[in-house]
Amino acid sequence: MKIEHEEIRKMFYDKCADKRLKITPQRSLIFDELSKATDHPTADAIYKRVRKTLSNISFDTVYRTLLSFTEIGIVNLVEGTGEQKRFEPNLHQHHHFRCIKCHTIYDFENDAYNDIAVPKAVQKQGVIINKRVVLEGICSKCKGK
Numbered sequence: 173m174k175i176e177h178e179e180i181r182k183m184f185y186d187k188c189a190d191k192r193l194k195i196t197p198q199r200s201l202i203f204d205e206l207s208k209a210t211d212h213p214t215a216d217a218i219y220k221r222v223r224k225t226l227s228n229i230s231f232d233t234v235y236r237t238l239l240s241f242t243e244i245g246i247v248n249l250v251e252g253t254g255e256q257k258r259f260e261p262n263l264h265q266h267h268h269f270r271c272i273k274c275h276t277i278y279d280f281e282n283d284a285y286n287d288i289a290v291p292k293a294v295q296k297q298g299v300i301i302n303k304r305v306v307l308e309g310i311c312s313k314c315k316g317k
């Protein structure tokens with residue numbers, strides 16, 4: 173677990189250097205908070221977490237920083253659903269189970285889904301660079317209510 177965290181940090185430093193994004197204490201903290209998150213947070217959620225350490229940081233700074241992270245490819249965006257943008261620190265191939273009631277997104281891995289065949293019609297439409305299966309339903313926390 174510790175090693176993995178160091179690898180993630182190294183990736184962060186390498187990518188920033190590569191894309192000439194200056195590493196500031198703010199950016200570093202925002203990246204740290206996001207890489208710890210497992211809840212696919214919104215910019216607002218990250219802003220609230222970062223503000224505990226840097227009380228005078230602005231929402232705008234956090235938002236712009238998150239977008240620049242997605243531009244250089246160290247963070248992904250969760251596919252849009254008409255809700256607020258949500259950020260994805262987990263860059264390993266994985267899939268989502270989304271609860272339609274509480275909007276929690278649960279990560280899961282599945283080899284069969286990783287190997288899913290791309291339909292011919294889609295192959296003609298473009299080059300596939302990521303495959304993600306999204307299952308929607310009601311999570312067990314909401315089901316009991």
Ligand SMILES: [Zn+2]
Nearest residue numbers: 271274311314
């Ligand atoms: Zn739920």
Ligand SMILES: [Zn+2]
Nearest residue numbers: 260262268279
């Ligand atoms: Zn995810």
